[in-house]
Amino acid sequence: MKKRTAATSERAKKAAIIAADEAKEEAEKKEKKLLVVKRGRGRPPKEKPVVVAVNEKSDEPDIDEDGAQSLVVEWTKDLTWSLVTGIEEDDEIRDGLYPGPGAIKRTGGKPKTHFHDALGVKIFADNPAYTEFLAIDPELSEAEQTKKKAEQRKLLAGKVKNKIKTLTDTARIHILDMGQTGAGLRSAAEITPGSKLATQWDVIKEDFPWLFNMRDLIAVRPNLKPVGLGNNDTPIDIDLLLRTRTDDDTSSLAPDDTEDLPAQLVDSDVLTIDSDSDDEIAATPTLEGALKRKIKPEGKGNSKKTPPKKKTKPQTGMSAPAAAVAAKKPTNAKDRFSATVLAEEETAQRALELRTAKNKAHKDVALAKISAEKEIRLAKEESKRADKAEKAALVRLRMEQEHQMRMAQMQQGGPSSASFSNAGQSGNFSMFDELPMLPGTSSSDGSGFAGSSTYGGFDGF
Known part of the structure; x- marks a missing residue:
């Protein structure tokens, strides 16, 4: 049952x-x-990826294609410190692995694997713990030795890459934890001893003492620290933005070693300066007080006066001219293409400037030629006008002479040819002796001046 x-x-x-x-x-x-x-x-x-910190003192062994283990790196604190300081001390490695904001810094087109390889050589080459791994059999051929070295460096570069990734991920986790209570801290020295943050830092420091070093490397990157964002808990000091109010505009005239007056002054009092310094003035200077101020005789007092400096001639500048920095040659294809395009643009610009200068020179020559031809034409016209004026003056002169002869003949009352010829021989009318006989003139009385035939000789003018 x-x-x-x-x-x-x-x-x-x-x-x-x-x-x-x-x-x-x-x-x-x-x-x-x-x-x-x-x-x-x-x-x-979709599940969000979670960053998990890896144990700092362990490293998974690398497995080759044939399944054999090749190298196990024991990341001690000293070795990790050498890795961090190697990144900090070399500007090229730091800019290549952790580029900051702003203008892109040129690294010569080198990938990150190049900097991983450089760090691997720097921290493992002189480490006695890895001498056996880095040793190469001298009996191997030169090609085999080169291949062996390349494999070793590639393996060490992979170790460095994995360690840097682990340090970066772990630093981000600790930065988030420390940022909740330690906003605004820039170094471990700023942590207040005995505070909650100090206790938290003591725990982190045991396993991750290079937190602030890694924070300085990754915190300047815009994707981790956006520009323009700050901590809302930090008060803003606006004292520097406010203008300082001065009690008196003349306060800057008084030296720093002035003393306060022993008693208050009344408006009717006269200020008497008993101190040894001539630079002290009243707190509220007035015109009356300035006129009644006691003048101190020369030779008294211990005030130090600066002797006047001797004037000198203008001197040439002592600064040396800046040395010209040679432009760096482009290294990659993109830079070479940009340099070629710039050179072509500069050549085209120079050709355009030369063409413009030639056109301007041709234009100036054409204008000068036109101006010269104009001046020559004007000179010819002026010469023609002068010739015409001379001919007209000659005609006018002959007409005046003829008129004078006729007037003289009319005043004599028309004498006969005999009397005129006798008078001409006696010299009574010597003023007409030099006049030539005009062609084509004839007279019955033989005087040579008769009728309208006299003007026939001037038809050619």
Whole structure:
């Protein structure tokens, strides 16, 4: 009877367990159906990647294609410190692995693997723990030795790359933890001893003492520290923005070693200076007080006066001209293409300037030629006008002479040819002796001046 009861109870327990499992499975199925209905799709939600810190003192062994282990790096604190300081001390490596904001700094087109390889050589080459690994059999050929060295450096570069990734991810986690309570801290020296943050830093420092060094490397990157964002808990000091109010505009005239007056002055009082310094003035200077000020005789007092400096001639500048920096030659194809395009543009610009200068020179020559031709034409016209004026003056002179002769003849009353000839020989009319006989003139009385035939000789003018 007891055996039957025990068997029944065991069966009941098993049945209860099975029923509970079935109920749990049905509940999970219902939850999945509800999730599919809410999302509208059958695929599960994407999971966000979680950054997990790796143990600093361990490293997974590398496995070659044939399954053999090649190298295990024990990242001690000293070795890790050498890695961090190697990045900080070399500007080229720091800019290549952790470039800062602003203008892109040229690295010569070198990938990050180049800097990983440089760090691997720097921290492992002189480390006695890896001398055996880096040793190369001298019996190998030169090609095999070169291949062996390349494989070793590639392996060490991979170790450095993985370690830098681990340090960066771990530093981000600690930066988030420290940022909640240590906003604005820039170094471990700024942490207040005995505070909650100091306790937290003591815990982190045991396993990750290079936190602030890594923070300085990655915190300047815009994707981790956006420009223009600050801590809202930090108060803003606006005292520097406010203008300082001065009590008196003449306060700057008093020296720093002036002393306060022993008693207050009344408006009617006269200020008498008893101190040895001539630079002290009243707190509220007035015109009356300045006129009544006591003048100190020369030769008294201990005030130090600066002797006047001797004037000198203007001197040439002593600064040396700045040395011309030679332009760096482009290294990659993009820079060479840019340099070629710039050179072509400069050549085209020079050709355009030369063409413009030639056109201007041709234009100036043409204008000068036109101006010279104009001056020559004007000179010819002026010469012609002068010739015409001379001819007209000669004609006028001859006409005047003829008129004078006729007037003289009319005044004599028309003498006969004989009397005129006799008079001409006697010299009474010597003024007409030199006049030539005009061609084509004839007279019955033989005087040579008769009628209208006299003007016939001037038809040619």
